[in-house]
Amino acid sequence: MLEVTSVSAGYGALTVLRDVSLKVGDGEAVALVGANGAGKTTLVRTVCGLLRARGGRIVKNGTDITATPAHNLAQHGLAVVLENRRLFGELSVRENLILAETVGRKARGADMRFSWDEVTALFPVVKERLASPVELLSGGQQQMVAIARALLLQPDLLIMDEPSTGLAPKVVKDILLVIKALRERGMGLLLIEQNVGIASEITDRAYVMSVGSIVHEIGPGEWQSFLTDERLVKAYLG
Amino acid sequence: MKPRTLPWLALGLVVWAALPFVVPRYMADLLVFTGIYTVAGLGIGLLLGHCGIVNLAQATFYGLGAYASAYCTVMMGLPSIVGFIVGAVISMALAYVIGRPILRLTGYFLALGTLALSAIASALFFEWDWLTGGTLGIGGIPKLDLFGFLLDRPSRYYFFVWIVAFACMAVAHNLVDSRTGLMLRAMRDSSTAAAALSIDLQSLRTRVFVVCALFGSLAGSLFAHHASFVSTQSFTVDRSISFLLIPVIGGATSIPGIVVGALFVTFLPELLSKLGDIHQILFGLALVAVVVLMPEGLVGAFGKLRTRLAKRGSGNG
Amino acid sequence: QTSGEPVKIGAIVSVTGAGAGLGVPERNGLLLAEKDINAKGGIKGRPIKFIVEDDASNPDTALSKANDLIFGQKVQALLGPSLTASTVAVGGVTHANKIPQIAFTGIGPAVERERKCVAHVLPPQRLNATALLEYAKSIKATKVGVLHDAGYGNVVMAELRPLADKYGIKLVAVEKFEIGATDTTTQAAKVKAAQPEAVFIIATSATPFRNVKQIQITQPVIAAIGSSSYEYVNAMGPAADNIAIPEFVVGEDPLPHQKAFVELYKQAYNSTPKNYEAAAWDAAQIIAAALNKAGADATGEKLCEAMKAPYSGVLANYDFSADDMTGIPISSFIFSKLVGGKYTRTPFRVTQ
Amino acid sequence: MADPLLALKEVGHSFGGLSVLRSVTFDVPEGGIIGLIGPNGSGKTTLFNIVTGYIRPLAGTVTYRGAALGRDTIQQRGLNGLVRTFQTPQVFEQMTVLENVMVGCTKLTRTTMLQDLLRTPASRGQMREIRERAEAGCERFGLTALRDLPAASLTAGQRRILEIARAVVGEPRLLLLDEPSSGLNVQEIDDLRDWIVRLNEEGITVLLVSHDMGLMTVARTVHTLYFGEIIASGDMAAIQRDPRVREVYLGV
Amino acid sequence: MTLSLVLQAIFAGVTNGIVYALVGMGLSAIFKGSRVINAMQGEFAVIGAMTTVLLLTKTGWPYPAAIAGGAIAGALVGAFIEVAFVRYMARKNASEDSFLLLTIGLALTLSASVLFFIGRDGHLLPPLGGEGVLIILDAVIQFHALWLIAIGIGATLALRAFYHRTTIGLSMMAASIDADGAATTGIDVGRMRTFTFVLGGLLGALGGILVTPLIGVDYQLGLNLTLKGFAAAVLGGLTNPLGAAVGGLTLGLVESLAIIGISSSYKDVVAFSVLIIIMILMPQGILGRAGRRGG
Numbered sequence A: 001m002l003e004v005t006s007v008s009a010g011y012g013a014l015t016v017l018r019d020v021s022l023k024v025g026d027g028e029a030v031a032l033v034g035a036n037g038a039g040k041t042t043l044v045r046t047v048c049g050l051l052r053a054r055g056g057r058i059v060k061n062g063t064d065i066t067a068t069p070a071h072n073l074a075q076h077g078l079a080v081v082l083e084n085r086r087l088f089g090e091l092s093v094r095e096n097l098i099l100a101e102t103v104g105r106k107a108r109g110a111d112m113r114f115s116w117d118e119v120t121a122l123f124p125v126v127k128e129r130l131a132s133p134v135e136l137l138s139g140g141q142q143q144m145v146a147i148a149r150a151l152l153l154q155p156d157l158l159i160m161d162e163p164s165t166g167l168a169p170k171v172v173k174d175i176l177l178v179i180k181a182l183r184e185r186g187m188g189l190l191l192i193e194q195n196v197g198i199a200s201e202i203t204d205r206a207y208v209m210s211v212g213s214i215v216h217e218i219g220p221g222e223w224q225s226f227l228t229d230e231r232l233v234k235a236y237l238g
Numbered sequence B: 001m002k003p004r005t006l007p008w009l010a011l012g013l014v015v016w017a018a019l020p021f022v023v024p025r026y027m028a029d030l031l032v033f034t035g036i037y038t039v040a041g042l043g044i045g046l047l048l049g050h051c052g053i054v055n056l057a058q059a060t061f062y063g064l065g066a067y068a069s070a071y072c073t074v075m076m077g078l079p080s081i082v083g084f085i086v087g088a089v090i091s092m093a094l095a096y097v098i099g100r101p102i103l104r105l106t107g108y109f110l111a112l113g114t115l116a117l118s119a120i121a122s123a124l125f126f127e128w129d130w131l132t133g134g135t136l137g138i139g140g141i142p143k144l145d146l147f148g149f150l151l152d153r154p155s156r157y158y159f160f161v162w163i164v165a166f167a168c169m170a171v172a173h174n175l176v177d178s179r180t181g182l183m184l185r186a187m188r189d190s191s192t193a194a195a196a197l198s199i200d201l202q203s204l205r206t207r208v209f210v211v212c213a214l215f216g217s218l219a220g221s222l223f224a225h226h227a228s229f230v231s232t233q234s235f236t237v238d239r240s241i242s243f244l245l246i247p248v249i250g251g252a253t254s255i256p257g258i259v260v261g262a263l264f265v266t267f268l269p270e271l272l273s274k275l276g277d278i279h280q281i282l283f284g285l286a287l288v289a290v291v292v293l294m295p296e297g298l299v300g301a302f303g304k305l306r307t308r309l310a311k312r313g314s315g316n317g
Numbered sequence C: 001q002t003s004g005e006p007v008k009i010g011a012i013v014s015v016t017g018a019g020a021g022l023g024v025p026e027r028n029g030l031l032l033a034e035k036d037i038n039a040k041g042g043i044k045g046r047p048i049k050f051i052v053e054d055d056a057s058n059p060d061t062a063l064s065k066a067n068d069l070i071f072g073q074k075v076q077a078l079l080g081p082s083l084t085a086s087t088v089a090v091g092g093v094t095h096a097n098k099i100p101q102i103a104f105t106g107i108g109p110a111v112e113r114e115r116k117c118v119a120h121v122l123p124p125q126r127l128n129a130t131a132l133l134e135y136a137k138s139i140k141a142t143k144v145g146v147l148h149d150a151g152y153g154n155v156v157m158a159e160l161r162p163l164a165d166k167y168g169i170k171l172v173a174v175e176k177f178e179i180g181a182t183d184t185t186t187q188a189a190k191v192k193a194a195q196p197e198a199v200f201i202i203a204t205s206a207t208p209f210r211n212v213k214q215i216q217i218t219q220p221v222i223a224a225i226g227s228s229s230y231e232y233v234n235a236m237g238p239a240a241d242n243i244a245i246p247e248f249v250v251g252e253d254p255l256p257h258q259k260a261f262v263e264l265y266k267q268a269y270n271s272t273p274k275n276y277e278a279a280a281w282d283a284a285q286i287i288a289a290a291l292n293k294a295g296a297d298a299t300g301e302k303l304c305e306a307m308k309a310p311y312s313g314v315l316a317n318y319d320f321s322a323d324d325m326t327g328i329p330i331s332s333f334i335f336s337k338l339v340g341g342k343y344t345r346t347p348f349r350v351t352q
Numbered sequence D: 001m002a003d004p005l006l007a008l009k010e011v012g013h014s015f016g017g018l019s020v021l022r023s024v025t026f027d028v029p030e031g032g033i034i035g036l037i038g039p040n041g042s043g044k045t046t047l048f049n050i051v052t053g054y055i056r057p058l059a060g061t062v063t064y065r066g067a068a069l070g071r072d073t074i075q076q077r078g079l080n081g082l083v084r085t086f087q088t089p090q091v092f093e094q095m096t097v098l099e100n101v102m103v104g105c106t107k108l109t110r111t112t113m114l115q116d117l118l119r120t121p122a123s124r125g126q127m128r129e130i131r132e133r134a135e136a137g138c139e140r141f142g143l144t145a146l147r148d149l150p151a152a153s154l155t156a157g158q159r160r161i162l163e164i165a166r167a168v169v170g171e172p173r174l175l176l177l178d179e180p181s182s183g184l185n186v187q188e189i190d191d192l193r194d195w196i197v198r199l200n201e202e203g204i205t206v207l208l209v210s211h212d213m214g215l216m217t218v219a220r221t222v223h224t225l226y227f228g229e230i231i232a233s234g235d236m237a238a239i240q241r242d243p244r245v246r247e248v249y250l251g252v
Numbered sequence E: 001m002t003l004s005l006v007l008q009a010i011f012a013g014v015t016n017g018i019v020y021a022l023v024g025m026g027l028s029a030i031f032k033g034s035r036v037i038n039a040m041q042g043e044f045a046v047i048g049a050m051t052t053v054l055l056l057t058k059t060g061w062p063y064p065a066a067i068a069g070g071a072i073a074g075a076l077v078g079a080f081i082e083v084a085f086v087r088y089m090a091r092k093n094a095s096e097d098s099f100l101l102l103t104i105g106l107a108l109t110l111s112a113s114v115l116f117f118i119g120r121d122g123h124l125l126p127p128l129g130g131e132g133v134l135i136i137l138d139a140v141i142q143f144h145a146l147w148l149i150a151i152g153i154g155a156t157l158a159l160r161a162f163y164h165r166t167t168i169g170l171s172m173m174a175a176s177i178d179a180d181g182a183a184t185t186g187i188d189v190g191r192m193r194t195f196t197f198v199l200g201g202l203l204g205a206l207g208g209i210l211v212t213p214l215i216g217v218d219y220q221l222g223l224n225l226t227l228k229g230f231a232a233a234v235l236g237g238l239t240n241p242l243g244a245a246v247g248g249l250t251l252g253l254v255e256s257l258a259i260i261g262i263s264s265s266y267k268d269v270v271a272f273s274v275l276i277i278i279m280i281l282m283p284q285g286i287l288g289r290a291g292r293r294g295g
């Protein structure tokens, strides 16, 4: 479904990503873990078109999307929850969501994966505060709006950059349940997560990134052995 | 680094000293204006580049300095230095009194506040013609007399103006480089966090505003003694706007940038005017070209070019 | 028929900026005069050349331009600038360096009286004020309302106030508006509320004229010379009616001594000249005459001396040895009236 | 018993009808590490804002070192040793990392503007001192390698650490950390834990908000906020056993 | 001070206020959609009005067609500016100051171009509803001013609805608040910015056309309108079209009441002092809203 082949990218004179390749299959959930500054966010920004790839190819469902501008990616079934949420602070919660819903509807037509009601039901706060400007919400509440917004884009692959940031444990658990449910409906997931505990719980496989390259792959069923291996964890995530 | 910059410094000094004698007189005159605008622009640059404050009131302080000098010398027959001091004191006092409430505003609200201040001052300059001479202005302001040396020609006044300008630049540089400068930039980037680190935004901004007013007033006094004439036209809102251009063109955070900006606004219109009536269109387009091609100002663009050249040099070598 | 090195005369006018309404006609007048002078033999056979610079209506720029013309281009004399402030500023240089100057303005603040070599081809504001009052007297208005701007208007007002008493005219309402104001209805309403018998408008824009008509002031309107130009009349639209103006040139109906100039101007520019074209023309002719008298290479001082004589110009009769450096008598004024957007000359004149 | 360093009494606040805090009362003893947890939107950050002076509480009093904070400004509180970090890191983006940390030290020294304008020896000396302290701060928090980078180019995690370093160099008495662990990985959270313990040993009292239960174990006492009210207090083990906390916050 | 004088002052204040509001609305629309303070908003008015004047006098188009032509000219210039300059600068992450400088430069260029190519004459347009006036208690107001007030109020409400009821309006705001967030929500940020400038140009041009019958248009009008429009927009809170209307009316009324209440000499002094006081009392603007303080 998503295939990233030897992509490199960076900022100005600085090259951050070198020859990164990874793959997310249909309906698969894959994690991307790595230390601070490894380049995870940079990869996300490159995949979703906010940063131009300096080399390599990104293919989604057989279409080359390397040069597709970010705003067209929803058409390709891709949605992303960016680091720091990137909501429209002065707009109300409802307006934030309507924007995504409109785009999602355009991309999927009548065949919507996630209805408005479903999504708002998922996050009760969102429903309660529909008319409130987003910037007035608490950090965690904003995070929920960001996830809701991404879901309303009706993605078949959702990329999340540290979605658990600032969420209470209960909400994280709720979200994990939601994601599991979504996966059952065939949605793929690329999860960037510092908290390997969380990552291991909902993903099948993982890539470990360090200084701009994929240095290790955790295959299906290998999460447990990875996590218990102090040495590996230290080497890759420390 | 140091030993290598020394010869350049010496060369610069020689060029600087020779300049008013080798260029035609009207250019020396423009160079004097450049120096005056540098002084005025420095204040705005401090506020804009280091505090993120758009100050549209500099013409007010410029006017206060000029009128103080004009009034003290022409109407009261006092020595020139009195004009400089009176202008500076009044400007700083006004900046303090007005600054305290106005500087509570932020962003464009503050810009509008200073614009309003400029409009009020400009209206009062017109209205109080017993003091300012109104539209007719005050003429016959004596040339400066420095210990018996009469600065009656642009080539002489040039040295005085630029020594003042360099002193102001040094002072501004000190400020930027100091603890205060650090706090200013912190406040510019995030006032929320700056407050948490015990930076008193209000009083810091007020004090820089006062320094800016001081520079404005000094420039005004210098101007009065150069033009020998002051009138309301020189201190309108338009002038405030054109002062604002100086740091933006040159690069607001850089002190040499202010000089470049001042050179731009004094020389370019002059050079373009040789091309006939179209010159104002061209000046507007030149401004557009500067921002579009060099969004960090002329000095920023120069810096970039230098690093690029340096890189190429080292790549080849 | 002229030959040799041209005699260079500098000119500074406001072609752009707020004073463009003055500078453009002045430049036209100058260039026309240049042709005329050279056609008539120039300066003792040498051509005269006006180097015209634009000060963008800014006194600082005017100062730089003056420095350039005098020290860079080495001009013999300077004409202009168009605006009072610039004139005072430039006068500092010309006076100090003994360069003759003929300004397209009336004399300004006190320092200018010491500048004995800075002549003016337009009347001092005191004279303009007198002309307004003379007209008001002629229509027997004793209560007058005034609407004036903060620049030009302020200066005329300063002269008008003391004079009004002498004429036994009471200024029942004096309302001011800022230069470039786009609306002055409230001020006009205050004037109207004072129930004047006539209204003076002293401004350099069409706005107050329109506003006065909009709020239906029906009393006679008398405008100062500053707002007399075809541009302003156009911008007044239907309001350009029944407005009296003390001024000098009505191109539609010129005085006998103005006819030749008006014809020449019409031919050259295909439009009708007014006061500022004529003033600049006069200034050019005056300097040419002085040069012819004192010699093309005369020093500034000599040239000044040569200038200090009566001169009958198109605009007015001057006498530059007068105290106000212009010597225009009140009898030089004519009084025009705008009727349906057209200038007509009234028979009224003031005799000394 | 000695006076607590910070005492909240019946603190209440609401935003336009939305009641966010209701009669919150608790103490932060000198030298302690106090934790504050609660579901999203329960008012933790609002409480921080009240303590540090960004918001005036609508009810109740906040007492710091025995005196009511009342109308003290944010700055006065800071000078008195109350320093906080932000839930969304607030770094000075156009300044370098070192300069960011230097700003944290500015409050320790005093120069007048005039001295700075004239670059008097006092002014230069203070600047040197600030720089030295900041360099030591960078060293301590492992930021030395990033020292000269503009803060704008830092990653989420690096910003977090920078913010903590910047707060700590100012020699706080009471350090309020708002979710310092978010964006950090396991290893870094461990480091953070060590730092907190170390700082506490050095005499800094800590009030910690975090959703990371692992990190929260450093706290000696944890208060649980739920819809603006404290529903449970105690050590971490007790809290984790509390049925209400389990239901509304931990979700087990 | 008579009642009729007060009424006249209120008429003038409201009329001028609506003029300021129209310019201010365009300014706030552009700010809302691009975070650019458009120092050439007044020039849009000049472009719209001048084009209409030229179409009317030179080509003899009927008035409504000439108005449409003027409005389109404004929109086109707006689009051109975005495509030619703003887009390029935005890609380079230009600062707010440089956008300000850009629009100041463009304002100078346009005003100088009008002077150079069209001349310094002032022009008027025929008033809507003819030359007629309404007289109440001796105070006079032109029919055109009534039209202007009605249209001004209509435009305010329409703009408000546009921003909060239509997807495109929402998208325009979203794109300027957070470009990355918008792009990943499927919003074409570049196109929204172009729309924003088209809208700003259109509003500016329409405003210019509407005020010309009252105040005339010449090459110098732009700066004047920009300053007043800026004051109106900021006073109202900058991102709210309704705010610009309230700000404009406040400014207009304060100005004209200062003339009758105090003295015409001190009109600007009083008006701008009041403006400063209002801002100090309401630092977010009259209709502005404070953001979340602290973390």
Ligand SMILES: Nc1ncnc2c1ncn2[C@@H]1O[C@H](COP(=O)(O)OP(=O)(O)OP(=O)(O)O)[C@@H](O)[C@H]1O
Pocket (backbone or CB within 6 Å): A011, A014, A016, A034, A035, A036, A037, A038, A039, A040, A041, A042, A043, A194, D152, D153, D154, D155, D156, D157, D158, D183
């Ligand atoms: N805008 C930028 N300009 C320059 N360098 C940047 C920029 N953003 C990130 N970097 C650099 O790129 C590298 C990778 O950053 P990235 O944000 O991708 O890391 P990350 O793995 O997401 O880290 P974290 O877990 O802390 O979010 C870092 O070294 C960082 O300093």
Ligand SMILES: Nc1ncnc2c1ncn2[C@@H]1O[C@H](COP(=O)(O)OP(=O)(O)OP(=O)(O)O)[C@@H](O)[C@H]1O
Pocket (backbone or CB within 6 Å): A136, A137, A138, A139, A140, A141, A166, A168, D015, D018, D020, D038, D039, D040, D041, D042, D043, D044, D045, D046, D047, D087, E291, E292, E293
């Ligand atoms: N300025 C404000 N205006 C309106 N409501 C606000 C404002 N600030 C906070 N709130 C509301 O107050 C409640 C508490 O917010 P607060 O940020 O204190 O929560 P929190 O406990 O820090 O949550 P989180 O764990 O998600 O950070 C939230 O519902 C939030 O929406």
Ligand SMILES: [Mg+2]
Pocket (backbone or CB within 6 Å): A040, A041, A042, A083, A161, D155, D156
């Ligand atoms: Mg990241």
Ligand SMILES: [Mg+2]
Pocket (backbone or CB within 6 Å): A138, A139, A140, D044, D045, D046, D087, D178
């Ligand atoms: Mg919080």
